[in-house]
Amino acid sequence: MPETIQFHDQGCAFCREFWISNSDQPKLIGVSLEYQCHLYRCGVCSSWWEYGSNYPHVIDEDLAHRIAVTVEPGLS
Numbered sequence: 001m002p003e004t005i006q007f008h009d010q011g012c013a014f015c016r017e018f019w020i021s022n023s024d025q026p027k028l029i030g031v032s033l034e035y036q037c038h039l040y041r042c043g044v045c046s047s048w049w050e051y052g053s054n055y056p057h058v059i060d061e062d063l064a065h066r067i068a069v070t071v072e073p074g075l076s
């Protein structure tokens with residue numbers, strides 16, 4: 001089992017706030033159908049966030065890159 005990081009220890013104040021109220025971080029990178037999640041990245045602390053069927057949580061860089069290659073390109 002991966003170690004669980006407490007929510008208040010994830011990301012930074014800006015991107016944690018996003019899920020609770022209205023902050024402009026993190027930015028949505030895209031939606032991955034393969035991973036069934038939305039991938040976000042905080043421009044302040046560079047944390048990657050995954051928001052799928054569970055609560056949003058910070059993920060490590062390796063996983064973020066694996067998800068990033070599967071995301072649908074955003075609408076231009």
Ligand SMILES: [Zn+2]
Binds near residue numbers: 012016043046047
């Ligand atoms: Zn952050």
